[in-house]
Amino acid sequence: MHNERINIQLDGGKSEMTYSIPIGPTHPALKEPIRFSFELEGERIVGVDIKPGFAHRGIEYMGMRRNLIQTLYLSERICGICSISHPLALTQAVEHAAGIEVPPRAQAIRTIIGELERIHSHILWAGVGAHELGFDTLLHLSWNVREKVMDLLEQLTGNRVDYAIPIYGGVRRDIPEEKAHLAYEALDYYKRLLGDMIDAFLHDKSVEMRTKNVGVLTYDEAVALCAVGPTARASGVNRDVRQDWPYYTFADMQIQAITPRDFGREPVGDVYDNIIVRLLEVGQAIDIIEHCMEHMPSGELMSIPKVPALLAALKKAEGEGIGRHEAPRGEVFHYIRLEADVEEPVAWKVRAPTYGNLMSWVPKFLGDEIADIPIIAASIDPCMCCMDRVHFVTRAGDRSTQWKQELVRRSREKTRRMCG
């Protein structure tokens, strides 16, 4: 099918000369193990079909059978990497629906933890991307650097992942004055290292050769396919919920969506642009956290401190609301409808950012080679990218099974070839 309005091949042209490879599902490349099916002409990809759903747990179905506080903890475990993003959007939706206010100090703490999560997630992605290109050294270096923010998160919230910080009407834990120095130390650490990270990733000749003009998503495609997050910003679409529809403490700040132009490059929408946007966003996150720490409002942490009173207020609440948050991967959106005297949410819809970026994989893959599959799949940041098993079926019908090692080997060989 050829979409007339925008020049996108949504199912890929099939011809006599193509053969098809299914990939997956056992490779935790997404929040879900996922299955791709590539149509190849030689080494070039001419069609791609995506089947998600292997990690579909029925979250919304389950959430509509629990009370709202249980739903909050369930939403935290929708994704373990952006684990505060879903609670931030869900609490916003319920607070909008039920008319619950959030004190300013709580909003600032939510913002700080959200930005700390952005730092850890982007460094995680950078390491994984390096691994897909064959630079295991960069993987180990960047994940070692990431441990500092994981330590800070543990010191502030009590856990490395799944912090359980937001609650309807506020936050559960404070960032007291005694701990402020920990945050400043970590921020200084990253400020010193950011220049080195940008050097290692963006000024490295082999990374440039493997990522420039690979996996291109043009501006028009990004707008038409409704891409979100750094994937869209890398194509030049300056869309960012913190800029367009500012919530929490962002309402008092002037956040600007980061595009490759902030690095002096006209956006092409390739993997290199994705690296630029994510690394610069780490710098932006550091600035935001500093600003919030310096202007931390005083006051209470929760507008309804006692949980039974909160549950009673939520049970009486009637209304519907939406909540949006700019997670590290893009816009997280929650819609909720509450009915009076019913404990469970009557309707709940979750939209994670990769849901919106699924379709942008198709134009990114078309025209590139097999060896680029790992890095292109990783470029929209679908949580983790280790594609596991590739099954080749030739026209003659003989099969050969290739493993993740084979795909990564091809990817690394291409690097060696290009570096001469």
Added chain:
Amino acid sequence: MALPRSFKRALWVFHVATGSCNGCDIEIVAALTPRYDTERFGIMLTGTPRHADVLLVTGPVTRPMLPRLKRIYEQTPDPKAVVVVGGCGSTGGVFYESYNIVGPVDEVVPVAVYVPGCPPRPEAIIDGVVKAVAALETAGVSR
């Protein structure tokens, strides 16, 4: 059957995600990085179950992943041990009562070690793998 001595020197681990939220998966990968560094113990992540000694399974088993998990278990050669990482694989965790979940993992494959936590710390995961090797030694054959 006594375990070959090489088990104490090098243990290859294969990771299977059966629909997890990726929290445990990231902590498993973090266990390989320089802060926790399992490679100094000879524990390495491999890309194929056919070379693996220990299977690290995460996630409540979703319906589409059920046959794949069974197949991967069968493809792993003896002696092997299955280590379930995380609360949802052990008992279901926060995911109960869903139409697409058929877990927990011990209803699909036999499990040697459970590492509880949501997610467990990387140190706990390494401890779990070490206990799996100990379980293999005492049991003598694969479980």
Added chain:
Amino acid sequence: MTSDELLAVLSGKLGGELTVLRSVEHRHGEAGRPIVDLWVEVPLARLRDAVAALCDASPPHITVISGDDLGDRIILNYHFSVGWGTHYGEVALILRTSVPTDNLTIPTISDLLPGALTAEREKHEFYGITVDGIPDDRNLFLPEDMTIHPWRKDEASVQRTTSMVKRLVKWETRDA
């Protein structure tokens, strides 16, 4: 784009068939300006006209389509955001329409806005809604052989097939 401009665009095309449910302002931060979500309802027959009007005025972004099974009809909320790119420039638009349960068919908007395809496929598999003109109606998130619709609350729903819903944790004090 402000919500007034957005309403002018929509009522220009739809006239009296557009019902404005409410416009809600939320204030975050300490001195922030309000952010707006705008809830409107259109009849199903005018859905495509409304979306076309949005596409002509300013490229909209569709986030998702959420649904609500009310028994005799299913409410569909099309969540758009209009006006990205400038500080405080966006309005979150919720375009609501309802589909009668005895005639579950909606027109596709994926030719106007290709990004809506994922959301439409999801509505097809979770509610059993036929999307007229959709280029691809295979199951996306559910297994291919699944024929029942999890979000429905009636015979078509998963609850009827009690064997499908598994309780992983056995609660002694709660009923099964």
